[in-house]
Amino acid sequence: MTTAPRTVLTIFGTRPEIIKLAPVIREIEAHGGELRTVNVASGQHTDLLAPFVRLFEVPITHDLGVMEANQTPSGVCSRILAALDPLLVHEAPDLVLVQGDTTTALAGALAAFHRRIPVGHVEAGLRSGDALNPYPEEMNRRLITRLATYHFAATPRNGDTLLSEGVRASDIFVTGNPVVDALNTMREQASLSEVSRRALRETTGTKRIVLTTHRRESFGEVMIENLTVLRRFVDDHDEFTLLFPVHPNPAVTAQATVALSGHPRIHLLPPLDYGDFITVLSHAWLVVSDSGGVQEEAPTLGKPLLILRANTERPEAIECGVARLVGGRPERLAQMLHEISRDSSWVDSVHGIENPFGRGDSGRRIARIVGTLLGLPITPPALTDVLT
Numbered sequence: 001m002t003t004a005p006r007t008v009l010t011i012f013g014t015r016p017e018i019i020k021l022a023p024v025i026r027e028i029e030a031h032g033g034e035l036r037t038v039n040v041a042s043g044q045h046t047d048l049l050a051p052f053v054r055l056f057e058v059p060i061t062h063d064l065g066v067m068e069a070n071q072t073p074s075g076v077c078s079r080i081l082a083a084l085d086p087l088l089v090h091e092a093p094d095l096v097l098v099q100g101d102t103t104t105a106l107a108g109a110l111a112a113f114h115r116r117i118p119v120g121h122v123e124a125g126l127r128s129g130d131a132l133n134p135y136p137e138e139m140n141r142r143l144i145t146r147l148a149t150y151h152f153a154a155t156p157r158n159g160d161t162l163l164s165e166g167v168r169a170s171d172i173f174v175t176g177n178p179v180v181d182a183l184n185t186m187r188e189q190a191s192l193s194e195v196s197r198r199a200l201r202e203t204t205g206t207k208r209i210v211l212t213t214h215r216r217e218s219f220g221e222v223m224i225e226n227l228t229v230l231r232r233f234v235d236d237h238d239e240f241t242l243l244f245p246v247h248p249n250p251a252v253t254a255q256a257t258v259a260l261s262g263h264p265r266i267h268l269l270p271p272l273d274y275g276d277f278i279t280v281l282s283h284a285w286l287v288v289s290d291s292g293g294v295q296e297e298a299p300t301l302g303k304p305l306l307i308l309r310a311n312t313e314r315p316e317a318i319e320c321g322v323a324r325l326v327g328g329r330p331e332r333l334a335q336m337l338h339e340i341s342r343d344s345s346w347v348d349s350v351h352g353i354e355n356p357f358g359r360g361d362s363g364r365r366i367a368r369i370v371g372t373l374l375g376l377p378i379t380p381p382a383l384t385d386v387l388t
């Protein structure tokens, strides 16, 4: 007798979510007739998400199309809740899988909870300790933890955090972060676009600083001062170049244009496809970023990283020696760049440090655990997957 496959509904709306869910979706689909995914794009972002969906070949079953101009977290959340509820009734999934800390992830978890459908949370247990920073992501994470049934923690520290907040040990699985899987896949496949190829060609033989900055907390004074510090540094040091894939948020493009355009050794690039971005990162001498995902990718690539934030929910990157925290103060960024340019011993030491965020098998681990939790007769997770 054949039984109907168990259904896992995934929901995502931004590029980091698709990057980190794609390896899990691929592995769930590899279970053939036993497990299937229904993949829902919320539409929180559209232009930024679409190339990643194509790249990872994730079939979109439903697109909620919620994006609006000048959208607010409450607007996004309410539109996703309204659109997702009838879909949950129609698809009747056995599990809803959300990733990370976005408003899409929060709304997905809440909608599933309202329908009494179990929720799995990928990248669970990250905390900055400051409810308002990053905003609204830190609060989203805390709320998703309360809503979730199963928690896929990237690191033992994340698992311990969940335990300390009262989550049952039997519901926590330490799996690594699937961003490592995604990055490894790209390293094998990447073919470069012309814009990235040209930027790398024109900076050959220089010490490349690769910059990303787009977080809400960095907008305004801090961002303009950070960009000014970087321009001044490149200006004063002929051997350095700056490559900046600029986020399409108008608050970022406006400041990048004002502070950085018209310099022969500063390259303002469009947002890059994942393969391009990983290749550009792997040619960096130094990475400067306020991104969350980049804090996991820098250790995976063995690249030194200055974290352009007041705090981090990924202290593992600092503890392993790959990253240093700028602390939200532009004068500190200037000081750190100056020190690194005079003494590169830290930069030189980073290559080869063990990656605290996983080994590139997280998608497979999570899919296997999901299958077991849904009652499939597949090899149960190894003891090391379960935090007890």
Ligand code: UDP
Pocket: 015, 016, 019, 212, 245, 246, 270, 271, 272, 273, 274, 275, 277, 278, 290, 291, 292, 293, 294, 297
């Ligand atoms: N990224 C990319 N192209 C770019 C800039 C970033 O593919 O031009 C990737 C990067 O590798 C990382 C992810 O986008 O995995 C980070 O997304 P973002 O910074 O938007 O979000 P966060 O990680 O801070 O949540």
